[in-house]
Amino acid sequence: MIDQFPFYLALIIAILLIIMLANKIKVAYPVLLVMAGLLISIVPGLPVLHIDPELIFIIFLPPLLYDAAFAISWKELWRWRRIISSFAFIVVFLTATSVAIAANFFIPGISLALGFLLGGIVSPPDAVSASAILKFVKVPRRMSSILEGESLLNDASSLIIFRFALIAVATGQFFFLQATLTFVWMVIGGVGVGLLVAWLFMKAHRYLPTDENMDIVLTLVAPYVMYIAAEEVHSSGVLAVVSGGLFQSVKRHDFLRSSSRLRGGNVWQSLVFVLNGLVFMLIGLDLSEITGGLAQEGVSVTAAIGYGLLVTGVLILVRIFAAYGAVLTTVIVGRFATVADRNPGLKAPTLLGWTGMRGVVSLAAALSIPIHLTDGVPFPHRNLILFITFIVITATLVVQGLTLPWLIKKIELPDYKDYIPDHDAEILLKRGLAQKALGHLTSQYGDQATQHNSLRYMVNKWESKTNGNDADLDMPEEQRAIYLDVIKQQREWLLTKNSDDGHIDEEVIRKYLQQLDIEEEKLRFM
Structure with missing residues (x-):
């Protein structure tokens, strides 16, 4: 590790330069970082990076989710709660099911359980990619709010599907009642633990003799405590961080002094900037390890790329159909109940359907698949699932990421006049x-x-x-x-x-x- 420390320093400098270039040419930096990681991974003589999934789940995911929850508007989240919840839960489940059926039918050796495992991995779109692209183009506030809100919740729902599928593959059994009860506990327990930990930290800020530095450190520790505490009681760590972050975001003026809010904001911006850069660079750098595992399964790289593109196509089509289905549902429901917008039009779902770039959560979930089952048998098609996930992430980032700005300008979204100028x-x-x-x-x-x-x-x-x-x-x-x-x-x-x-x-x-x-x-x- 010490011998590779100069390499990691050089990696951070490279990330900074690449993001500068991305801002200069107005391209979303996740796209360039992944492509740069791919190029670096084939340079001979460089250290081979092995990405520990716990590194992403424990080190990267809690602060990124907490920052996103802290930044989002609860007013916006509540206003668009129907479309956000439908995409974060219903659409994720439909996407996972569609991927499972397609993988089971077209990919040799992939059972329905393995298909659901793959579906749970690749179903959640990545918020960082979309927000990085949207900052270069002007979109209505409602669109950015829906995308941000969806991204906060879809990680939790997809990881729940992933866990159930992992159990089904490992045991060969699936008990619907047990799965339903487990799902309910993961949701309720995750939200409950997150709110409890957030409340305790809020009391610590308010009643302990803290200064600005201590306040900032407590905010850095809070998401990790939320995540770990929820996982220890077998509930959703993702929902714990999201719910706790939202709670503290709404209450920030009650327990943080002005100096802590100002200085803490600067610290968090720098931290999230570095973490996001590292994550997307690591996705590209992991190519050599992923492709090396395909040979062990006797699957050619060409065939694996084809499977990955097939899954990518399913993901894109399902999301587009779901976006237009949401419009139809809104129009029908609007006749019988009060909705935020009874006539959303067709331009907004076109954009919403194309913002399905995958990223860090998908990679972390794929890497967390165990190498062996409980009886010591190698996990079936683990390397193929890893490679397909890598292709999905890369294809969606490059294809959708590069064309999304053009699409936004082309469709000319209307001014919905949700707010006064x-x-x-x-x-x-x-x-x-x-x-x-x-x-x-x-x-x-x-x-x-x-x-x-x-x-x-x-x-x-x-x-x-x-x-x-x-x-x-x-x-x-x-x-x-x-x-x-x-x-x-x-x-x-x-x-x-x-x-x-x-x-x-x-x-x-x-x-x-x-x-x-x-x-x-x-x-x-x-």
């Missing part, structure tokens, strides 16, 4: 914050507001902002407590506005919440 929302929030500050200052500190120059400046400042103007503010030390109280009232107003007003995008509100954090930090160092 950002510019109008910002004007509304600026004036609302100024009015809240002015009202609180004059009602609670009326005498001081007329006696102290600094507070008079504050009154003038917010009066100007209510009229659309701005003013400078010079705040002496003795008035900071009053200003901090005003900022607290503004923050509470923003949070209430976010929960009560469905016409303002939460991203805009978060921008102003961050500005209040920065303003509060400035006061501490004046």
Whole structure:
């Protein structure tokens, strides 16, 4: 390991350079990282990397899921809950079933149980790839929210299918009642453990004498504790991290001070940046180990590539059909119940159906297949399943990843007008914050507001902002407590506005919440 340390350092530098290139040419960086990993893997003399699945499940997956859960809007997640839940659970199950039937019919030696195992592995789309592509093109907020929400939940559902199929292959039996009870416990237990651990960490932040560094360390530890605790009681670690992350995201202003939120955000951005880069590079670097195992099964590389492309085609077709099926279902249900959009059109499902790139979870699940069964017999077709998974990941990343920006521009998605324009929302929030500050200052500190120059400046400042103007503010030390109280009232107003007003995008509100954090930090160092 020590001898290979310079290689890993060089790998990180290479990842940075590749991502710079991806940003320059406006290509999603997961695509270039996988292709670069493929090229590096064939260079003679370089160390052969063996990817331990536990490394991805334990080291990589919890922080990536936690960060995604922390970043997503609960308001958006709830608003589009029907389409998100249908894609995260129903579509994943239909995809796994379709792959199982196709693999059983077309791939020699693949039983139905092995087909479901493969289906569980390749059914969840990867969120990182889609979000990396969407940042180069403008899409309606609802589309990014649906994709982000789906990605938070589909990993859990696919891994549950994978576990059941793994048991069926190992034992040769499948008990429906036992599987149903296990599924219920994995869902309820995972969510329960995640919420419990998140609540305990929230109390630790609130009542222990922590500083900013300790707060950041606790946020880094939290997702690992959620994941491990849930897995120890045989529930879903993925759902535990997602539910715990969502809970803490909604409550972040209750237990994290402004300095911890600001500094922690920077730490998490850097950490997730490195982890994502390493994961996609490792996918490409693992080619040599995967292809080496095919010879042991007597399967040619050409045939294995064909099987992989067959499975890829099934995945793409099922997702496209599911997207259009969701539109039809929405139109029918909209006649009898209230839905977010009764007439979603056909352009949105076209885009949703093409955003099915696979990634880290699929690779980790495939690698976690045991080498031997409990009786010592080699696991059937393990290497072939690994290779097919690798082909699916590579094909979807390259084909869909490179064509998705073109498709978005081609179909010209309409403006659904889910929210008022950002510019109008910002004007509304600026004036609302100024009015809240002015009202609180004059009602609670009326005498001081007329006696102290600094507070008079504050009154003038917010009066100007209510009229659309701005003013400078010079705040002496003795008035900071009053200003901090005003900022607290503004923050509470923003949070209430976010929960009560469905016409303002939460991203805009978060921008102003961050500005209040920065303003509060400035006061501490004046």
